Amino acid sequence: MALAASRVSLPPRPPDRARSRRRARRRNAAAAFLFLSPWLLGFGVFTAWPLIYSAYLSLTDYDVINDPGFVGLENYVQLFSDPKIALALGNTVLFTALQVPLYIIVALVLALLLNRAGRSAGFFRTVFFLPKMTPPVAVGVLFLLLFNGQNGLINVVLGWFGIDGPSWTTDPAWVKPGLIIMSLWTIGASVIILLAALRGVPDDLYDAAKIDGAGFWRQSLSVTLPLISPAIFFIVVVNTIAGLQTFDEAYTAFFGAGNTTYSNDAALFYVIYLFQQAFEFLQMGYASAMAWLLFALIMLVTVIQLVVSRRLVYYEAEDAR
Template sequence: MTSTAVRAGGGAQHERFIAPQERERNRKRASRRNLGSALLFLSPWIVGFVVFTAWPMIYSAYLSLTDYDVINDPEFVGFANYAEMASDPKVLLALGNTAFFTFVQVPLYVIVSLVLALLLDRAGRASGFFRTVFFLPKMTPPVAVGVLFLLLFNGQNGLINMVLGWFGIDGPSWTTDPAWVKPGLIIMSLWTVGASVIILLAALRNVPETLYESAKLDGAGFWRTAVSVTLPMISPALFFIIIVNTIAGLQTFDEAYTAFFGAGNTTYSNDAALFYVIYLFQQAFEFLHMGYASALAWGLFLVIMVVTAIQLVVSRRLVYYEGER
């Protein structure tokens, strides 16, 4: 009887000792099943990323170290392509054009977007209609925007110069004068501010009304409220728009290529509109210098990484997140 009780007690203790291990094994099996299910659902994206993004990037890094013309096999040349980039005057010209376009266009883009979002925030019931109106141009194909640029900014009979003429202003030759090519493209890029307007409008409507009431009680005017309440509260949305549009500006291609380089266009001032990605495209698909074009692509990648890293560092002081103290 006593020995049986001891055995029973020992068995109970053994069960209590084994149970946590069994639970741990069950937990691990469940985790593996969940991981397998997650990977199964993610597999289309994973395959697409590997095939269309990761592998092309790895292969382009290899091609950047070769002399490759598509027809013949790649010939390894080391860092010769990168050395050529440093002495190529067209690279410096394209970088200068791209930098000018980006660092003038992005602030204007953000300012126009913010002004329109503030107006929409006060539009009341009509805001839905105007949101649609502002967003529709974003749906316009970039090639069509490039053609529209030539029609609107034609120095002889374009609509822009016609409107300027009503006010006694002699409009410039937007498409033929090198000094006005990039400003014209910058103005034309404001055509597609709709998406940013919608994002900023959502951020504005997410600002707590109590903050405005407190500012009003403290005697803050419009500008003080804007600087101390509105801008800090929507700073994450502003930062997102700045990051995205800076990257897009550094990759500008479609509109400028359509307007100044498409279909063998040699009528207009091409050098003033020679952006970095356009020069990369020419090297790759017009001259078949795939190795050199790959080196240009990696150069642009590094530039974007550096610019974005600087913006992220600066944002730590300027961007306010509600969850942070």
């Protein structure tokens, strides 16, 4: 009896805290997956599955009408013997190599001007960003109107200064420069990003630089550029990827609606040739192989940029550590 009473009088066991934490983590994980499920479903259906299926199609001969026929690496071998691949890839790389630096320089100059604009900066931010909302097809049509060699607005303005404007849309040497200048139409988003980075530079650093006798250019090189270098690097990466995927404006201006009047070879970018193979010639297998080659090129360029950025990009948090 005494033993039974002692057992009854024992205090209850404390709860297992580790088990309670595990249950809480499981509940949190379940809630997180529940909220993420729409995105996960969309990613699986519209991104992951097309990637997997395009990798399969790149190994087949598929014309949409008939079932895919497995051909192995034949499509990839054909990439290296197709002369238009070299032409389109060369046009794309040259366009990107010229467009990205000019894009960054113009965006940075405009951001520096906006940073000194005072109360009117908000108005100009809106003005610079509005062209970004213009549909790319409209930009392609606008390109033909502005850069027409005979009566385009650009050549008319050049004529006011006694300059004979080139044939932007028919001379192969001027097709890509015209497209590069036209790409500045949508520069507003980058200007706003750089302006936000400039506004984040502490004024104390400029004051210290002035005490040391640094002028405007020394302050720009030693203070401004290092502190906004992460924003510049982000814009470089994003615009490099966009440049390697250039399609809408050039296709609308030079290939849309059966356009054969202008110098198409000078504007034949890689994604345009990919589009032609897929939807004009119905060579889906070959187009899929082209897409994976472009993916590999973009990955390689991005990795190189990330490696180079370790020496050129300044991160204040890492420096503090």
